[in-house]
Amino acid sequence: MAVHKEDTSHCYVQFGRMALPNQYFAGRVGSKFIIALRDEHKILGVRCDKCNKVFVPPREYCERCMSRLDENWVELSNEGVITNFTVVRYNDKHLPRKAPYVLALIKVDGADTPFAHIVEGIDPSKVRVGMRVKAVFAKETTNTILDIDHFEPM
Amino acid sequence: MTEYYGSKLEDIFNTMEERFRPEGAEGVDAVFCYDITGEGGGKWRVTVRGGELKVEKTEGDLEGCSVTITTDPKTFIGVTLGKIDGGEAFSSGKIKVDGDIGLLTNVLPKLFTKYTPPAKDVTAKDIIDTVVERFRPDKAEGVDIIIGYDITGEGGGKWSIIVKDGTCTVKEGLESDCTVTMQMDAKVFVGLNLGLIDGTAAFTSGKVKIEGDMGAAALSAGLFERYRVGVVEGAEELVSLKCVPSIDQRFATGPVMGKWFDGLKEKKFYATKCPKCGRTQIPPREICAVCRVRCRDFVELGPKGTVTLIDDVYYASPDPLTGEVRETPYAGVYIVLDGASEEEAFAHEIKKEDIARIKPGMRVRPVWAEKRIGSYKDLLYFEIDE
Numbered sequence: 001m002a003v004h005k006e007d008t009s010h011c012y013v014q015f016g017r018m019a020l021p022n023q024y025f026a027g028r029v030g031s032k033f034i035i036a037l038r039d040e041h042k043i044l045g046v047r048c049d050k051c052n053k054v055f056v057p058p059r060e061y062c063e064r065c066m067s068r069l070d071e072n073w074v075e076l077s078n079e080g081v082i083t084n085f086t087v088v089r090y091n092d093k094h095l096p097r098k099a100p101y102v103l104a105l106i107k108v109d110g111a112d113t114p115f116a117h118i119v120e121g122i123d124p125s126k127v128r129v130g131m132r133v134k135a136v137f138a139k140e141t142t143n144t145i146l147d148i149d150h151f152e153p154m
Numbered sequence: 155m156t157e158y159y160g161s162k163l164e165d166i167f168n169t170m171e172e173r174f175r176p177e178g179a180e181g182v183d184a185v186f187c188y189d190i191t192g193e194g195g196g197k198w199r200v201t202v203r204g205g206e207l208k209v210e211k212t213e214g215d216l217e218g219c220s221v222t223i224t225t226d227p228k229t230f231i232g233v234t235l236g237k238i239d240g241g242e243a244f245s246s247g248k249i250k251v252d253g254d255i256g257l258l259t260n261v262l263p264k265l266f267t268k269y270t271p272p273a274k275d276v277t278a279k280d281i282i283d284t285v286v287e288r289f290r291p292d293k294a295e296g297v298d299i300i301i302g303y304d305i306t307g308e309g310g311g312k313w314s315i316i317v318k319d320g321t322c323t324v325k326e327g328l329e330s331d332c333t334v335t336m337q338m339d340a341k342v343f344v345g346l347n348l349g350l351i352d353g354t355a356a357f358t359s360g361k362v363k364i365e366g367d368m369g370a371a372a373l374s375a376g377l378f379e380r381y382r383v384g385v386v387e388g389a390e391e392l393v394s395l396k397c398v399p400s401i402d403q404r405f406a407t408g409p410v411m412g413k414w415f416d417g418l419k420e421k422k423f424y425a426t427k428c429p430k431c432g433r434t435q436i437p438p439r440e441i442c443a444v445c446r447v448r449c450r451d452f453v454e455l456g457p458k459g460t461v462t463l464i465d466d467v468y469y470a471s472p473d474p475l476t477g478e479v480r481e482t483p484y485a486g487v488y489i490v491l492d493g494a495s496e497e498e499a500f501a502h503e504i505k506k507e508d509i510a511r512i513k514p515g516m517r518v519r520p521v522w523a524e525k526r527i528g529s530y531k532d533l534l535y536f537e538i539d540e
């Protein structure tokens with residue numbers, strides 16, 4: 001079968017870079033949470049008195065009873081317990097650490113909900129559910145949850 | 155007169171006449187009275203009758219009011235500017251209403267266009283003047299750089315910021331030994347400092363030109379507190395984060411699209427012609443989308459053509475290559491280039507100055523970039539052919 005050979009004299013490659021501008025507004029509740037982390041090194045939650053639950057990160061409304069919670073702030077401990085974890089084993093430029101690193105769900109004392117954060121200062125193979133950890137705050141602020149740099153075992 | 159949110163009560167009442175919409179006042183016969191108490195307060199009567207408006211400031215009692223609004227200056231200005239929720243201010247008692255409340259909720263919004271505060275023109279000099287006080291010595295340990303700013307356009311100038319031994323000094327003019335020099339328009343400079351323009355996007359789109367040590371340019375941003383304008387004492391801080399991740403792109407033209415781009419370089423429009431139906435396709439494509447046969451023949455179209463349709467665009471999506479949002483309005487036009495099949499219009503853009511005049515049926519001609527490199531940017535826009 002005859003193969004038609006294409007004329008490639010007009011073929012070339014163009015390069016570009018696609019920018020994806022993002023803006024995230026933390027809201028009033030989220031802002032207060034971040035600012036307390038940043039300026040006072042405190043982890044704040046909100047409490048639903050009706051459901052007897054403390055939520056971290058804080059949210060404006062209770063997910064169970066829809067009560068408004070943003071006036072009911074509670075200060076929580078900087079220490080907590082690992083309720084679950086995974087080891088991230090691949091590298092990607094958007095990830096906060098080089099692999100392998102531990103991403104854990106940590107329930108700080110006084111809270112009823114855990115949140116995800118990085119655990120460092122321990123061999124990933126030695127991390128266990130139930131382990132006690134404490135927050136280490138970042139030296140440089142980024143106005144994000146990474147104002148806690150990581151958690152480390154106590 | 156006390157200012158709140160950068161505006162005064164006078165600003166709002168004095169602009170009522172120019173903001174008045176007679177078409178919204180049809181059949182309205184009402185007297186709005188404002189009793190604004192506290193520091194910087196005052197009393198105003200706003201009469202709307204027979205499609206006419208009368209605004210008067212009064213010292214005496216407010217009489218003959220259809221509705222009276224009592225509040226404090228901060229709440230009034232806040233609600234007017236949309237900084238405070240009117241409904242909440244009302245239910246929390248910060249605004250008291252006496253009389254026909256329906257006039258406020260239903261009639262008033264139709265009577266006036268929205269008040270916008272006079273833009274506080276921040277100049278490049280304002281920003282440069284605060285550089286020293288915004289300097290953060292704690293970030294400048296061991297830093298020894300001279301940052302040159304060559305700000306062009308209105309309100310521009312040349313400055314050098316010298317950071318050395320944990321100190322910061324500003325000199326007019328560009329030092330001969332700048333570590334890095336950044337050149338940009340004054341508008342861009344102000345926009346960057348106010349956070350209205352994204353730095354990465356401004357750089358990739360060429361609005362900011364950096365000469366010298368790029369690392370120093372990146373470092374310089376961290377040496378200073380952000381420039382802030384009109385920060386209200388005791389205001390609530392809100393966190394808003396911006397980031398511009400980027401994805402590298404590679405586009406292989408193939409022989410057909412490549413021919414099109416090469417044509418643009420020579421100010422030519424190449425279309426493919428279908429061997430079966432004779433239809434032209436522009437930009438050219440390998441296969442006729444109707445007959446599904448391969449098109450091997452190219453024909454040259456135009457360069458002039460006839461407009462068939464016009465799109466006025468008032469909201470622009472961000473440019474996917476830079477993340478920038480272009481100026482509006484602009485107008486897209488569909489043009490049947492000379493020699494093209496009747497239904498094969500080519501979509502492009504009309505010159506800004508011609509937007510108001512362009513009509514379907516008009517003849518247009520292309521305007522080309524001076525330096526053409528075989529890119530979509532080679533063709534700038536079309537203009538009316540006169």
